[in-house]
Amino acid sequence: MRAAWSPPACTGAVAIVMAGVPVALSLGVPAGTFLGAALGWRTTFSVMTVLAVVLIAWITATVPDFPGQRQGGRIPVPRTLAVPGVAPVLLVTLVFVLAHTVLYTYIAAFLGGVGMGGSVDLVLLAFGVASLASILFTGAHIDRRLRALTIAGTVLVAAAATLLAVAAGTPSLVYAAAVLWGLGWGGAPTLLQTAAADAGGEAADTAQAMLVTLWNAAMAGGGVAGGLLLGLLGPAALPWSVLTLLAPVLAVVLAARTHGFPTRRPDASG
Template sequence: MRSTSTTDPRTPSTDRLPLAALLALATAVFVTALTETLPAGVLPAMSADLAVSESAMGQSVTIYALGTALTAIPLTAATARWRRKRLLLTTVVAFALANTVTAASTDYLLTMAARFVAGVAAGLAWAMLAGYARRMVPDHLQGRAIAVVMAGIPVALSLGVPAGTFLGAAAGWRLTFALMTALTVVLVGWILALVPDQPGQEPGAQTPVRRTLAVPGVVPVLFVTLVFVLAHTILYTYVAAFLGQVGLGDAVDLVLLLFGAASLVSIWVVGAHIDRGPRALIVASVVLVAAAATALALLSDGAALVHVAVVLWGLGWGGVPTLLQTAVADAGGEAADTAQSMLVTLWNVAMAGGGVAGGALLAHLGPAALPWTLPVLLAPVLVVVLAARVHGFPARRPGARG
């Protein structure tokens, strides 16, 4: 198999991004991100409708993440020889089925089963999308290509989750999941029409996990992924409960809109500068998220201060998926595909852990305890980023121009 760290030999040498294809992949990312995070905006309504506590309903994020974490590596290996377009279409159809069941279900266990299936589909999608994008463009455009695809995350956060929260309040949370199904049907046609196919791996080409972990730089990136995502998820999953505690329970959609809009700015900055300054960008991300969480913990008495802190949080978090996906692919080299599937697994282990840990904190210490976990967890993340200056988080990407 060709490493995802180099361009496919058949990729035309051009300075223009194949935007139609990349935006289709970005929409797939949007679907995965919105399906994953939507319960955060409609958690009280879902818990009331399904007759469970908010902590129990928060585990819908956990079970989604577990579906990804438990299956990303083995299913990525099992489907390694599939052509990429076939695999992408399979994951999109699986999302359509899972969201349809979620929208129609009146049973908590059935809803959780549907969420698990969606998580499985997400694991397959996440393990291939960055590599798919990289193979469409020359080396010097790979960072930008990934940034376009990963823009689906902040769009989901800035538009999807607030819109879903608003629709959930106005017409019921089930409508939001039904609309997700409609979007995936449109996406299937888009992929069929405009996304170029790519071959799968050659037999025996996948690098074993143990050898991948021995590649310099891979372990630091994976550690940062695990702990950074854990910290973010603890607060984000239960942000509605936290906002209710500080008197902003009726403004969840507005707060999520601010967070997502700031995330869009973040990913634009990251896309513009990732080739020449990935290390500075990841350091800034860690510092901004830690500072925002500290502000929420200390200064949550006024709505304006909460809004400012949430904007800082979005500015710090928005570009993180692009930075980490790019870092692990660059560090992995010939083992990039295995490293990518490991990152996806740890990302979702962290999300599952964040759902559980956040639920425990919410149940035993209350919402005010949630933001305090972020600066504590992000301190070792910053240490590792600063230490991995040669392998993992270098000042410039290999092959960067200018």
């Protein structure tokens, strides 16, 4: 029987960093698109460079150092994978991010295929606002409802993909799908990062490192897979691919009710 464990103090900070992923993608992309159209891509990249330098300086000046893990203290990857709950969380992360990225990367091509090519920025804005709402709601309820929120997020993204697959010719339904997509996806990074920390226990550091690696691999793989689908079957195939990928995601989350996505978090009180 595993000893009781509470996530390290830095978990909350990591969750905030992970929450920045949907914020950056959902607000940064439409903002960059707008600036690129208004000022040109050279000016836009110059602005991005200046902001990046300012951000690096701010981090250097204000973010405190945390002591590292003692030498030999990090649990190896094979042992971490053997910890109950870690493998399901990592599998859900890989496939969920892959599903999202397949569609998100080529959303402009998809919207162009349904006659909404001029509305990419507005659709992404709707997605972004909904993502921010999802992040706030997730932060307020994750301690007691991690499992329910993960299930709800998966179902909402699947509902959005369904709308895009069968009713993309109706602009109002496309915007509705963008809102559902944002509500389902916005809190996902925080939920998955927290689930990995909870499941990992003493191996939380290794589990989170593996999660970030798989996250980036899924983003790269989503771009490749989406490009292949786009070339072979056209943009209409993209939302159907999301539905296909989300089916095993939901199945794994539902099955991992004891470890991985339990009804109660290990550190929940009361």
